[in-house]
Amino acid sequence: MLKDERDFRILNFDGRFDLEEFSKTPAMSPFNDKVIEYLDALSSILRGNHEAKRFPDVATFSFYCRKSNLLQMKEKFENGRKTKLGRGIVFHVAPSNVPVNFAYSLLAGLITGNSNIVRVPSKDFEQVEIISDAIIQLSKQECYSEISKRIALVTYDRKGEATKLFSSICDVRIIWGGDGTIEEIRKNKMPARSFDIPFADRYSFCVINADEYVLDKSHEKISRGFFNDTYLMDQNACTSPQLVIWIGEGGNVELGKEIFWNSLYKIVKEHYEIQPIIAIDKLDNFLNQVVEIEGSRLIPGVDNLLWRIEIDKLNERLDSFAGKGGYFVEYHAKNLGEISSTVSRKYQTLAYFGFTEEKMEEFVSKTFPSGIDRIVPIGRTLDFSMIWDGFNLIESLSRTVEIWGK
Amino acid sequence: MSIEFLFKTDPYSMGIEEKESFFTPCLRELTKHHYQNCNSYKKMLDGLQFEIKKDFQYNEIPFIPVRLFKNLDLRSISKEEILKTMTSSGTTGQSVSKIFLDKETSLNQSKALVVIVSSFLGSRRSPMLIIDSKSVLKDRNMFSARGAGILGFSIFGKKVCYALDDDMSLNKERVRQFIDENKGKNIFIFGFTFMVYQHFIKELRKSDLELDLGMGVLIHGGGWKKMQSESITREKFKDELYELCRIKSVHDYYGMVEQTGSIYMECEKGNLHASLFSDIIIRNPDDFSISPIGQKGIIQTLSVLPKSYPGHSLLTEDEGTLLGEDDCACGRLGKYFKISGRIQEAELRGCSDTYVEG
Numbered sequence: 099m100l101k102d103e104r105d106f107r108i109l110n111f112d113g114r115f116d117l118e119e120f121s122k123t124p125a126m127s128p129f130n131d132k133v134i135e136y137l138d139a140l141s142s143i144l145r146g147n148h149e150a151k152r153f154p155d156v157a158t159f160s161f162y163c164r165k166s167n168l169l170q171m172k173e174k175f176e177n178g179r180k181t182k183l184g185r186g187i188v189f190h191v192a193p194s195n196v197p198v199n200f201a202y203s204l205l206a207g208l209i210t211g212n213s214n215i216v217r218v219p220s221k222d223f224e225q226v227e228i229i230s231d232a233i234i235q236l237s238k239q240e241c242y243s244e245i246s247k248r249i250a251l252v253t254y255d256r257k258g259e260a261t262k263l264f265s266s267i268c269d270v271r272i273i274w275g276g277d278g279t280i281e282e283i284r285k286n287k288m289p290a291r292s293f294d295i296p297f298a299d300r301y302s303f304c305v306i307n308a309d310e311y312v313l314d315k316s317h318e319k320i321s322r323g324f325f326n327d328t329y330l331m332d333q334n335a336c337t338s339p340q341l342v343i344w345i346g347e348g349g350n351v352e353l354g355k356e357i358f359w360n361s362l363y364k365i366v367k368e369h370y371e372i373q374p375i376i377a378i379d380k381l382d383n384f385l386n387q388v389v390e391i392e393g394s395r396l397i398p399g400v401d402n403l404l405w406r407i408e409i410d411k412l413n414e415r416l417d418s419f420a421g422k423g424g425y426f427v428e429y430h431a432k433n434l435g436e437i438s439s440t441v442s443r444k445y446q447t448l449a450y451f452g453f454t455e456e457k458m459e460e461f462v463s464k465t466f467p468s469g470i471d472r473i474v475p476i477g478r479t480l481d482f483s484m485i486w487d488g489f490n491l492i493e494s495l496s497r498t499v500e501i502w503g504k
Numbered sequence: 505m506s507i508e509f510l511f512k513t514d515p516y517s518m519g520i521e522e523k524e525s526f527f528t529p530c531l532r533e534l535t536k537h538h539y540q541n542c543n544s545y546k547k548m549l550d551g552l553q554f555e556i557k558k559d560f561q562y563n564e565i566p567f568i569p570v571r572l573f574k575n576l577d578l579r580s581i582s583k584e585e586i587l588k589t590m591t592s593s594g595t596t597g598q599s600v601s602k603i604f605l606d607k608e609t610s611l612n613q614s615k616a617l618v619v620i621v622s623s624f625l626g627s628r629r630s631p632m633l634i635i636d637s638k639s640v641l642k643d644r645n646m647f648s649a650r651g652a653g654i655l656g657f658s659i660f661g662k663k664v665c666y667a668l669d670d671d672m673s674l675n676k677e678r679v680r681q682f683i684d685e686n687k688g689k690n691i692f693i694f695g696f697t698f699m700v701y702q703h704f705i706k707e708l709r710k711s712d713l714e715l716d717l718g719m720g721v722l723i724h725g726g727g728w729k730k731m732q733s734e735s736i737t738r739e740k741f742k743d744e745l746y747e748l749c750r751i752k753s754v755h756d757y758y759g760m761v762e763q764t765g766s767i768y769m770e771c772e773k774g775n776l777h778a779s780l781f782s783d784i785i786i787r788n789p790d791d792f793s794i795s796p797i798g799q800k801g802i803i804q805t806l807s808v809l810p811k812s813y814p815g816h817s818l819l820t821e822d823e824g825t826l827l828g829e830d831d832c833a834c835g836r837l838g839k840y841f842k843i844s845g846r847i848q849e850a851e852l853r854g855c856s857d858t859y860v861e862g
Contacts, residue, residue: 195853195854196854331854332850332852332853333854338854373789374789374847375847375849377789377802378819378821379850381569381792382572384551385548385551386572386575386576387551388547388548389548389576395551395553401790402789402791403790422852
């Protein structure tokens with residue numbers, strides 16, 4: 099059954115791809131020297147590519163997969179456990195609208211010792227081409243063949259049978275792309291022991307301690323960070339804050355809001371262009387929200403670039419009204435504890451300013467929120483980590499062989 | 505404020521200022537009516553911090569996106585008063601707009617349509633050729649936009665003939681017979697733009713059938729969205745109709761199920777006109793401010809008719825340009841404009857896939 103290759107196209111094999119053989123390739127041990135050399139070579143190609151310099155996301159990726167970073171990760175991972183192996187075959191379903199995600203997904207699969215089938219984004223992104231070209235270049239070098247043969251970058255018509263075929267042979271399926279994609283992909287059966295790592299639709303938020311914020315001197319830097327957290331991905335990334343929670347003394351909160359939004363607006367005005375349909379989306383989203391969540395008020399703004407919606411009470415349904423392209427709900431909370439009961443399983447990233455790490459730890463360990471998978475300073479919500487969306491990718495993509503002594 | 509006088513007035517007879525003198529009070533009253541009778545609408549206006557007690561102008565009235573009627577059931581009448589529910593013709597699987605009509609609004613819609621269309625067709629009823637199949641009217645309970653359009657326009661015709669069979673094939677014999685029977689008479693031809701193109705023009709192109717509809721007036725609507733992929737311009741559409749069957753008089757109209765009745769007709773000069781029943785405002789997508797003549801933007805439509813549901817001020821997803829006021833070469837007063845098409849769908853970055861297969 100593993101022969102119908104007409105349904106898909108492998109980018110990094112020259113017409114001699116054999117899925118049967120591919121599926122029999124043994125797993126390797128995580129962080130083995132060969133894979134680290136390979137990824138470092140990939141990093142070198144990307145860093146030497148002039149085209150790539152135009153894309154900060156490609157640059158960040160190439161920095162992430164250089165040898166020294168991988169060795170650091172290896173050190174953390176090993177902790178004396180030497181009997182780990184990759185799970186086998188990882189089938190990565192990358193989202194169609196984020197260019198570099200497929201590369202991180204592949205990296206996670208490779209570094210843990212697996213063979214990887216990667217469905218690359220269907221839209222034409224230069225970043226995808228740059229990274230794919232680097233992988234193709236490496237596939238022609240004999241010294242990397244042990245790794246190259248464990249990578250299959252595929253493109254195919256989504257209506258075809260390819261998803262079914264790849265699902266039927268994989269050990270782990272990583273599904274990016276949100277609830278709709280997950281539902282569709284899950285219609286395709288996997289072997290009994292295989293499992294999904296699904297990246298579902300999520301809701302993220304931000305908390306600012308106004309008492310600290312008004313005293314701070316780096317307002318522009320914070321706004322720049324917040325801009326990257328949100329507008330850089332049209333506020334459509336699962337990590338992009340939707341809700342901004344202010345904590346602190348009333349006067350400070352008022353002043354904080356004024357400084358924060360004004361300084362953000364300046365950056366947005368300079369760097370962001372709003373698509374007409376997004377302006378309608380904001381109005382539509384707001385009017386739907388206001389019908390369901392009473393007391394939502396639109397704060398009159400200069401234009402459609404930045405919409406602020408004030409609420410008097412936190413509401414469990416807020417996560418149904420995630421906006422796009424600069425739509426922020428704002429709330430003044432008495433303290434961190436007040437937030438906790440509203441935080442549903444859908445909440446993913448909490449960006450913060452003006453709190454200590456200890457304070458955040460205390461918030462989680464004392465108030466038991468149902469959601470929240472990561473808590474990071476404002477400006478770092480998009481930073482990739484091997485613990486993503488609550489899944490430890492390194493642990494999930496490898497398995498432990500238990501060996502007992504006497 | 506009663507709108508009765510409008511049914512006895514030439515719909516293109518007032519200049520901007522004269523029109524505003526009744527249009528603003530009328531729309532203001534409608535806004536207050538919906539604010540009091542539709543709880544969701546009240547919440548929206550309160551959320552927008554709109555001052556309902558102020559003496560606002562008609563261009564200050566909040567506009568609600570047409571797609572809101574898909575998610576929410578918006579009405580200013582009780583359940584018992586619903587006479588019929590109109591739905592937009594969304595493709596299968598998509599959600600459709602639901603528009604709730606009572607007797608009064610429904611009647612006013614028909615009356616407004618009569619006033620507007622008779623100013624183009626004349627008040628005498630003519631034999632009518634419908635470029636569609638009769639089966640589109642089957643479900644009388646849920647009125648589709650196409651069905652409602654056909655029924656609405658049927659009042660201008662007598663001896664109605666449907667040109668298409670149930671399988672949407674052109675019944676040439678029936679059409680030829682209809683033309684023979686009505687030689688020398690004015691004929692009213694009606695259809696949806698894409699249907700006219702797909703099942704009439706294209707079929708006639710293929711066949712050697714010679715039809716003489718020289719006395720015919722074609723009114724068509726429904727939008728050019730599907731036509732863009734066929735890359736056919738308005739000019740070519742008209743030229744082909746003349747070449748294939750001698751139709752000289754062709755009028756497109758712009759309308760939507762959310763504001764049935766107060767449609768915008770295309771004049772002899774090819775411009776769309778606002779009648780006294782409605783108005784358009786072009787909004788700048790950057791800040792929703794009013795765009796001046798000649799500047800493209802999002803089309804807001806206002807209508808004095810919707811009383812049973814809060815649809816008197818809507819933000820469409822169409823882009824257009826105001827061409828002028830009171831000075832169209834065709835002689836009609838009021839605003840005239842052109843439509844450039846649907847607003848482009850969003851190209852978004854982000855983790856949630858924009859492309860969901862299925």
